Amino acid sequence: MKALRNYIDKIKPQFQKGGKFEKLESTFGAFETFLFVPDKVTFKGSHIRDAMDMKRMMIVVVVALIPALLFGMWNVGFQHYLSHGESVGFWDIFLFGFLKVLPIIIVSYVVGLGIEFAFAQIRGHEVNEGYLVTGMLIPLIVPPDIPLWMLTIAIVFAVVIGKEVFGGTGMNILNPALTARAFLFFAYPQDMSGDKVWIADKADAFSGATPLGDALVGNFENFQSASNMFYGLIPGSVGETSTIAILIGAVILLFTGIASWRVMLSVFVGGYLMGLIFNWAGANEYMNIPPYYHLIMGGFAFGAVFMATDPVTAAQTKKGMYIYGILIGMMAVLIRVVNPAYPEGMMLAILLMNVFAPLIDHYVIEANIKRRLKRIKVKA
């Protein structure tokens, strides 16, 4: 550790103003602060700085994603061999999935970080940390068979149009990972929906429909059991199938205080509520499924835990968080059940509420100001 620090200090002057690699200053800074907590000190105002800076915060989110990732890798293999009717050992299953998912992760990070570094260099600011998480989220929300060139285009679109044009991490309106997925969904629908894409190298005879796909066409005879959905033994995007792995991630996020429990809780409550409302309406078979099914099917849990809670794009005020979360949950279930074109509503629900989050905050703050003004008037 000491040797590394000494080495970095030795090469540092070359990257500062007047040095040989002056132009690469932000790249150097990114690696330095990635390895060591920055030694910046404040000169006025508050003098206490938390060691928990952005980079370390992002790493915790990545750690929270690991259970879902590992399970996702295993499930990709499991679904593949299941569709072919072969039974092989645990490690063979995992290895198959690992080799399927690894290229997606590599492409995601190389392309995304490449753009981030390029933009930081051109604009002369620090490299933003946000992509560490986005780069891990993207592989988890795409089908395992996604062609890598499509993924590349989607990531370029999401990072440039979804994030950099607004000014980079912290300024974006939409969640970049979901922007990438939405781009893929609208640009290449045949590779992002239907019942062919959710199992890697699927055997032709095997139905690869996700529970959401089954539910939408009213195919409830061989509907997956709730426990299968909860453990995640269902076809789907890489990391979103297993509710239990996602919940482990949720515990990590909540325990470290990085994600807001208000958002997370209210998304689940909103989804459950909407399920109840549909039960009460009961116009068709899909509306009659138990509400908790909605919470464990498809990407609902994943979206609630990792996407809706994104601190940049979510509502910032406490009351706003409840409204934002509940509307995401309700919207997601509403789109699922009512709109025949979109089997999964979580992505669109979160993106929609991302757009509305600043508006919600605005009205929460306005209401607060009004209330306090009233209090003054009463006293006077």
Place this chain on the structure above:
Amino acid sequence: MSEEVKQREPLFSPKNKKLIFNPLSRENPITVQVLGICSALAVTAKLEPAFVMSLSVLVVLTAANVIISLLRNTIPTRIRIIVQLVIIASLVILVDQVLKAFAYDVSKQLSVFVGLIITNCIIMGRLEAFAMGNKPWPAFLDGIGNALGYGWILLTVAFFRELLGSGTIWNYPVMENLGLYEFGYKNNGFMILPPMALIVVGIIIWIQRSRDKELVEEN
């Protein structure tokens, strides 16, 4: 006596040239004034309708500019908008009928958008801002300049949308002839949807402003 013979301005004086060339770049109706966006999003999925649309706007805008400029001293100010609208509407009906007679397929693709030229903000804007206060010849040039400024943006957007969205250029299957489909290439369905047109226009604005810093607003 000799004082009355005023020096006549040459037809293409520097001032008049500006009328044509400024709207192409620095005063572009779409990317700088952000007018006429609705039709730019609606008709640019393919090159052919975009071209016909640009041509129609060119005809309507130039003719309307000249007519209004000729009438400018006789139009009462209080009813000028309705007079302008009557003239634009008559011209648009003419264009619509000509398209229906000679280019029926394209006219069907453009559907209501030919009729909606009446409400195109560029035309109303130019009539109000320029034709009402200038002579016919400059008004004519101004009409051509703005229609060309509108047209080249439309064609650029349509070029990229058709190439990436349908894999063709003016209905010629480029991507197929290049053999890209055999490598697993697929057309980008998002490109055909109107939101993508907005993003392409946005990218053009981005490029334009990063090249021409004077267009960047201070705030």
